[in-house]
Every structure is written in structure tokens, then in C-alpha cells.
Amino acid sequence: MDEPLVLPVGQKVRFLVTAADVIHSWWVPAFAVKRDAIPGFINEAWTKIERPGIYRGQCAELCGKDHGFMPIVVDARTPEDFEVWLSEKKQEAERIKKLTEEDWDMDKLMKLGKxxxxKICAACHQVGGEGMPPVFPALKGADMTVKADGLKDHVDIVMNGKKGSAMQAFANQLNEAELAAVITYERNAWGNNTGQLVTPKQILDYKKTGELKPDDSAKPAANQQQAALEKQASL
Structure with missing residues (x-):
């Protein structure tokens, strides 16, 4: 879990448990809840938390290399505090939604993308993009991240993952701005310098249509454009 699960006390809570990649097991001993999380299936469980506080658990299934880094934290709050938290989250969601309406340039995308x-990708692909072949391929100098016609495939694999590999889908894990930024970063960091960028609006359209449409409002930074032109001229 990227964030603690926040729940109200004094109310019956239903858990719907599934997984996006491999089999996990959601386990919080204090709740007497342990349910397998299986891709393609939804399991359910119930609990009622009596006292506010922090409750901890873990994945109880040997799920892979990151099994030891999957803590479960449940933040149980009074109904009043829960409503305050819920209101703040709704405001944050509205703010993120408005990101698709902003003007984005290369500098802003690269900063957020880095x-x-x-936070998300470096554990497998390394901070410098070298990867750990053959399990985690390099992104630095890879055809998909340096060739112009690789952009569609690049977007698709970040959004939908790759079957039969450790690459998971991030379409529902990251917001549109984060998705656009990390793709832009991977295409322009470590000397890739394609000059290509993807905007949150393009990601939003891609989610709706499956097509990567141009966004004329995008403004590449001058230094990135120049680097791309110099690279093309040298080919």
C-alpha cells in the first residue's frame, strides 16, 4: 500500500480484495482478517473497529522480490475525523483532475517525472535507467524510449504493463500528471533527449479512446528541443 488505509470506527466495514499482478494475501491480525488477493477474482471480508488508532499487518503470501516491503497500515479514526479526511481527499482529487487543464512544458514534466x-520505477530500472537485464530492461538508450515511433508502445506498457513479465500496469496507480511526467522523463533523461513529451490531457484521452492524440498546447523546453534536433542531425 502506498498510503495508510483510513477507516471510521464504530461502523461495519466491508473489504473487497483483489490483485493486479500476482497472488497476495491481505492480513491484519487485530481485525481477524486474512484474505487472498488473486488477479481476476474479488474476495470479501468484514470487520468493525472499536477503537481509533494505528493497526498494522502485512502481505502473508510469498508474492515476489518485494514481499518484504509490503506493510499494511490501517489508520482508524473517529467518524468526525474520518469525515474531515474524506473531505480533504475529495478536494485533492478535484485538484488532480484540474491538472489535465493546465499548460504543461518540458521543464514541469521533467521535474515531476524525476x-x-x-519513487516508483527506480527500484527495478535503476536511478540511471540502466535496468537489471534480463529481468528489468534498460530504459537508457532503449529503442522504445529513444525512437519517435516507440512512443505509443512506451505509453501502452506504462499504462497496461506487460504480460508474462514483472512489469505491472500503472494506469490505476498513478494519476494522469504522474503518468505523463514519468513517460516524458524516461524519454528525455540519461541522454535519451528525444524532445518528445506527453501531457496529462493526452493520457486522459488515451484512457478513454486507447489512442495517443497530439496535444497542441504542449510546450517543449527550448534546450530539449535543441538537443533533439542536434541528435537527429547527427543520425
Whole structure:
């Protein structure tokens, strides 16, 4: 879990448990709840938390290399505090939604992309994009991240993952701005310098249509454009 699960006390809570990649097991001993999380299936469980506080658990299934880094944290709050938290989350969701309406340039996308990449992607593909072949391929200098006609495939694999590999789908894990930024970062970091960028609006359209449409409002930074032109001229 990227964030603690926040729940109200004194109310019966229903858990719907599934997984996006491999089999996990959601386990919080204090709730007497342990349910397998299986891709393609939804399991359910119930609990009622009596006292506010922090409750901890873990994945109880040997799910892979990151099994030891999957803590479960449940933040149980009074109904009043829960409503305050819920209101704040709704405001945050509205703010994220408005990101698709902003003007984005290369500098803004690269800054957010670097933060997102180092948080989400660097554990497998390394901070410098070298990867750990053959399990985790390099992104630095890869055809998909340096060739112009690789952009559609690049977007698709970040959004939908790759079957039969450790690459998971991030379409529902990251917001549109983070997705656009990390793809842009991977295409322009470590000397890739394609000059290509993807905007949150393009990601939103892609989710709706499955097509990567141009966004004329995008504004590549001058230094990135120049680098791309110099690279093309040298080919």
C-alpha cells in the first residue's frame, strides 16, 4: 500500500480484495482478517473497529522480490475525523483532475517525472535507467524510449504493463500528471533527449479512446528541443 488505509470506527466495514499482478494475501491480525488477493477474482471480508488508532499487518503470501516491503497500515479514526479526511481527499482529487487543464512544458514534466520515477520505477530500472537485464530492461538508450515511433508502445506498457513479465500496469496507480511526467522523463533523461513529451490531457484521452492524440498546447523546453534536433542531425 502506498498510503495508510483510513477507516471510521464504530461502523461495519466491508473489504473487497483483489490483485493486479500476482497472488497476495491481505492480513491484519487485530481485525481477524486474512484474505487472498488473486488477479481476476474479488474476495470479501468484514470487520468493525472499536477503537481509533494505528493497526498494522502485512502481505502473508510469498508474492515476489518485494514481499518484504509490503506493510499494511490501517489508520482508524473517529467518524468526525474520518469525515474531515474524506473531505480533504475529495478536494485533492478535484485538484488532480484540474491538472489535465493546465499548460504543461518540458521543464514541469521533467521535474515531476524525476520524482515519480525515483519513487516508483527506480527500484527495478535503476536511478540511471540502466535496468537489471534480463529481468528489468534498460530504459537508457532503449529503442522504445529513444525512437519517435516507440512512443505509443512506451505509453501502452506504462499504462497496461506487460504480460508474462514483472512489469505491472500503472494506469490505476498513478494519476494522469504522474503518468505523463514519468513517460516524458524516461524519454528525455540519461541522454535519451528525444524532445518528445506527453501531457496529462493526452493520457486522459488515451484512457478513454486507447489512442495517443497530439496535444497542441504542449510546450517543449527550448534546450530539449535543441538537443533533439542536434541528435537527429547527427543520425
Amino acid at each position: 520524482t515519480t520515477y525515483e
